[in-house]
Amino acid sequence: MLSFAGALPASAAAASAPSVGAAEASAGPRSGGAEFGQPNGRPSAAHPIATTFRIGRHTLTAGTAPKLAVRVDQRGVSRVTARVVFRPLKGSGGSVLTVPLGRIRTGRLLHPAWPSSAALKPGRYIVSLHASGPAGGQLLRRAKASGKAPLTVKAKPAPPAPKPPTTPPVVAPTTPVPDPGITNDGVFPVAGAHSFGGADARFGTGRTGHTHEGQDVLAAEGTPVVSPLAGIVVARDYQASAAGYYLTVDAADGRSFFFAHCQKDTFAVTVGQTIPAGQQLCRVGHTGDATGPHLHFEIWLGGWRRDKASHAIDPLAQLQAWDR
Numbered sequence: 001m002l003s004f005a006g007a008l009p010a011s012a013a014a015a016s017a018p019s020v021g022a023a024e025a026s027a028g029p030r031s032g033g034a035e036f037g038q039p040n041g042r043p044s045a046a047h048p049i050a051t052t053f054r055i056g057r058h059t060l061t062a063g064t065a066p067k068l069a070v071r072v073d074q075r076g077v078s079r080v081t082a083r084v085v086f087r088p089l090k091g092s093g094g095s096v097l098t099v100p101l102g103r104i105r106t107g108r109l110l111h112p113a114w115p116s117s118a119a120l121k122p123g124r125y126i127v128s129l130h131a132s133g134p135a136g137g138q139l140l141r142r143a144k145a146s147g148k149a150p151l152t153v154k155a156k157p158a159p160p161a162p163k164p165p166t167t168p169p170v171v172a173p174t175t176p177v178p179d180p181g182i183t184n185d186g187v188f189p190v191a192g193a194h195s196f197g198g199a200d201a202r203f204g205t206g207r208t209g210h211t212h213e214g215q216d217v218l219a220a221e222g223t224p225v226v227s228p229l230a231g232i233v234v235a236r237d238y239q240a241s242a243a244g245y246y247l248t249v250d251a252a253d254g255r256s257f258f259f260a261h262c263q264k265d266t267f268a269v270t271v272g273q274t275i276p277a278g279q280q281l282c283r284v285g286h287t288g289d290a291t292g293p294h295l296h297f298e299i300w301l302g303g304w305r306r307d308k309a310s311h312a313i314d315p316l317a318q319l320q321a322w323d324r
């Protein structure tokens, strides 16, 4: 009976089990049907059983090997062929890995070496021991000797980020913006009676939300505004909240001049137009954010609001040089 018990279909083996008497059970080997009623862990003759199956820690970092501890028992059998299969849970990112253990001894606790070529990808796994005896009987799986274990393989932590340099990074020097300085050649931009107003009209005085970047030249509404130097008109627009009708001229010497609060409908030039010194641009007004008629005049180096390097300078000394 023993020799072919392993070949019995499970149902047939189960059917035969109740007929096995207690005396017979204690005296000798039981049939393959014992898996339905035999106490957990007792070795079977027809099938190997994983009396011990451990994988060390249940959480590993990728690149470290599980510490396998395996004991397989099968009555009357000295060696079984075994392998360990790592099967990833769906969606956990791992991939199936089979580690053959070869023909291993039964009846003793073994610590199979982890093959260096076997690499576990990060993921969550069910690890199962598979073993088959010489007659082909496969490993029995019981509640307390299931031959299975869970394993989580975590990704290797990223190497620590390089420390930020303790010295500040070298900032590429910005191209110095050439400043032609004050020139006496040129035409005062307001062609009529004017004054420079008080402290509030000065460059650098505070305004709500910004700093006054120009010099105000007070003059009667309608007084012609002219270009101090030859150049090109590069902007002509309207800004209700601040500059009103305004113009920008890039002078031939590299400076940019900004004229704001022009009277409505008095633009005398167009964008792109090349102009001589003294060219009328518009007339003094108080459009935009202006309490009374005046020319708001700015001088920019590096272009008018062209990039980070461009900036306004105090135009008063230049205005005074032209105002002779």
Ligand SMILES: [Zn+2]
Binding pocket: 212, 214, 215, 216, 295, 296, 297
């Ligand atoms: Zn102003």
